[in-house]
Amino acid sequence: MKVLIVGSGGREHAIAASVAKSKKVDKIYCAPGNAGIGQIAECVPIGAMEFDKITAFAKEKAIDLTIVGMDDPLVGGLIDELESAGLRAFGPRKNAAVLEGSKAFSKDLMKKYHIPTAAYETFDDPKKALAYLETAVMPVVLKADGLALGKGVLICNTLEEAKDGVKTIMEDKKFGAAGSRMVIEEFMTGREVSVLSFVDGKTIRIMTSAQDHKRAGDGDTGLNTGGMGTFSPSPFYTEEVDAFCRKYIYQATVDAMASEERPFQGIIFFGLMLTDKGPRVLEYNARFGDPEAQVVLPRMKNDIIDVIEACIDGTLDQITLQFEENAAVCVVLASEGYPVSYEKGFPIGGLEKFEGKDGYYCFHAGTKEDGQQIVTNGGRVLGVTATGRDLHEARENAYQAAEWVTFENKYMRHDIGKAIDEV
Ligand code: AMP
Ligand code: GLY
Numbered sequence: 001m002k003v004l005i006v007g008s009g010g011r012e013h014a015i016a017a018s019v020a021k022s023k024k025v026d027k028i029y030c031a032p033g034n035a036g037i038g039q040i041a042e043c044v045p046i047g048a049m050e051f052d053k054i055t056a057f058a059k060e061k062a063i064d065l066t067i068v069g070m071d072d073p074l075v076g077g078l079i080d081e082l083e084s085a086g087l088r089a090f091g092p093r094k095n096a097a098v099l100e101g102s103k104a105f106s107k108d109l110m111k112k113y114h115i116p117t118a119a120y121e122t123f124d125d126p127k128k129a130l131a132y133l134e135t136a137v138m139p140v141v142l143k144a145d146g147l148a149l150g151k152g153v154l155i156c157n158t159l160e161e162a163k164d165g166v167k168t169i170m171e172d173k174k175f176g177a178a179g180s181r182m183v184i185e186e187f188m189t190g191r192e193v194s195v196l197s198f199v200d201g202k203t204i205r206i207m208t209s210a211q212d213h214k215r216a217g218d219g220d221t222g223l224n225t226g227g228m229g230t231f232s233p234s235p236f237y238t239e240e241v242d243a244f245c246r247k248y249i250y251q252a253t254v255d256a257m258a259s260e261e262r263p264f265q266g267i268i269f270f271g272l273m274l275t276d277k278g279p280r281v282l283e284y285n286a287r288f289g290d291p292e293a294q295v296v297l298p299r300m301k302n303d304i305i306d307v308i309e310a311c312i313d314g315t316l317d318q319i320t321l322q323f324e325e326n327a328a329v330c331v332v333l334a335s336e337g338y339p340v341s342y343e344k345g346f347p348i349g350g351l352e353k354f355e356g357k358d359g360y361y362c363f364h365a366g367t368k369e370d371g372q373q374i375v376t377n378g379g380r381v382l383g384v385t386a387t388g389r390d391l392h393e394a395r396e397n398a399y400q401a402a403e404w405v406t407f408e409n410k411y412m413r414h415d416i417g418k419a420i421d422e423v
Pocket of ligand 1: 118141143153155185186187188189192214271282283
């Protein structure tokens, strides 16, 4: 079977690596891909938002399955386009991807179906938002409604900051059109956990848990990023937490989407906060996490194509997901200056050290080929993942492997997985 993957990050490299292990697959294409993906797939220079070109390419090559990894094309309706051309595609349709595409939609859904989340109000008018803040308890969390590359969330400690935030989002439109509407939310405290799941419209199958590190600097300081590293499983995702989420969150979300006539087929990523009142949904994403996929997928024992086909065919109830009894840690190697400004184009050394080493992975994110070399081409450059018998061993292995790679301006956090020492 021929598979096309849409996207170009570490997540898509991890998806491609899983797809490459499937016995059913003889050829993988990726649009647009990156230098690492290019080692296991044929990369084609088509952007993830070029829907006509993607559809035409999939028809021309008689692609059997297209997997869309990124949020923008999902929210924009790429799955609908592929399906209307008679092609098989994995990911939510536009009317279901809104679960990630609109914070106001997802908050209203949770409220209507009693899914535990932070209290909130939605605003279309900045004056009403400012008036509401006068009586709100600080800190508050401001969220631009639409996709904003994970950056449309502001945590404000004082009324002044919150007022400035409303201006930034709704008047200055710092996050673009995403800020025409906003959600103001109660601030919660607790540990964050990411839980990914496969969904076929009715049935949900939960993958192993993971934890991201969103801030740029050690000790959770600095700006929010796409994610600087992950570990899996999360020791804080206990059986008790799992039981609560199964009872009140996971199936409830899938049923709510079905009731709204927006059946969800694809990946639901539950961003959870473990508060002292129990788990609460922080956000939903309609795709694999990046870099969560880089620690979850290497631990999955199932053939990913079997699971994806079951999601498309509505037969996920016949699948049992299985994960290795080990642990994985991913350390992101970024360009110094990420997420604000950074230089690109530096040659990367040491990549060959990963060849033939079981349990070590070097997932490419911002890389490209330049003649005979592979050079840096983005803020997040590589995700170095290693497995181990437990989280401590996995972390040791991942940090050792992170040293194998060299490039100018290489930056990483040194405390990925530090939280496991508290267990
Ligand atoms: P989101 O894009 O909604 O996941 O928000 C990005 C990050 O902001 C989350 O990973 C949390 O760290 C933080 N955050 C979002 N909502 C809240 C909240 N209600 N209370 C506290 N922190 C939050
Ligand atoms: N790592 C968080 C995300 O993919 O949104």
